[in-house]
Amino acid sequence: MSRKDKVFDSTDPVIRAFEFNENVAHVFDDMAERSIPHYKDVQEMVTTLALTFYQEGSRIYDLGCSTGTTIALLLEGLKEHGLEDYFIRGIDNSAPMCREAQDKLLKLEYDRKRVVIEEADIMDESIENASVVIMNYTLQFIDPFHREELIRKIYKGLNHNGILLVSDKTLQSHTDISRIFVDNYYNMKRRNGYSELEIARKREALENVLIPYPISEEEELFRLCGFEAVDLFYTWYNFSSFICLKKG
Secondary structure: OOOOOOOOOOOOOOOOOOOOOHHHHHHHHHHHHHHOOOHHHHHHHHHHHHHHHOOOOOEEEEEOOOOOHHHHHHHHHHHHOOOOOOEEEEEEOOHHHHHHHHHHHHOOOOOHHHEEEEEOOOOOOOOOOEEEEEEEOOHHHOOHHHHHHHHHHHHHHEEEEEEEEEEEEEEOOOHHHHHHHHHHHHHHHHHOOOOHHHHHHHHHHHOOOOOOEEHHHHHHHHHHOOOOEEEEEEEEOOEEEEEEEOOO
């Protein structure tokens, strides 16, 4: 079967709410690279920052680990740095995504006892002895009423000098600017081979499923939950990545 993303290349009059089902999981890597600006670059930046702040003997959590791309990069980095005392826990509520992640990691050489991919709701899972928590394009899918609860739990579970890395689609300070940024984003998708039909159908499928925050509101959430330092390490029109440092 092709791994090319054609999920929304359909004239079916019924457009269902977006979900990370078998069809999406099968083509997710292609979908991410063509739909998320500078996806590979952001992944490499996340990996570099994670390895910089990682404390040997602590845990790395990838919340919403999808197909395990970030974990695979982390394993390569840990090996290059000669770090052996680690534990990585990838959590995703999509069984198909977890299967894709497990298949991807099977191709790598690493201590199987040190990495766990778990199908679970991140709202129900504990965070303990963590020096790095990663949420790549995950927070935007969490119900806004539960985001503060999640971030507070993460902050509590992080060690001193631990970090939270978050990448999300974001809104801008004014609707006119947001509209222009979104227009540029859709132009990027056109350049990457998506048709007008695919762009329109996916936009409708994501309505009320992916709920972005303004950059200022997202930063305020992190500070409200205790993070003493919050900074952007990447931004491209309506996509932003944050590093949040715990000093307390």
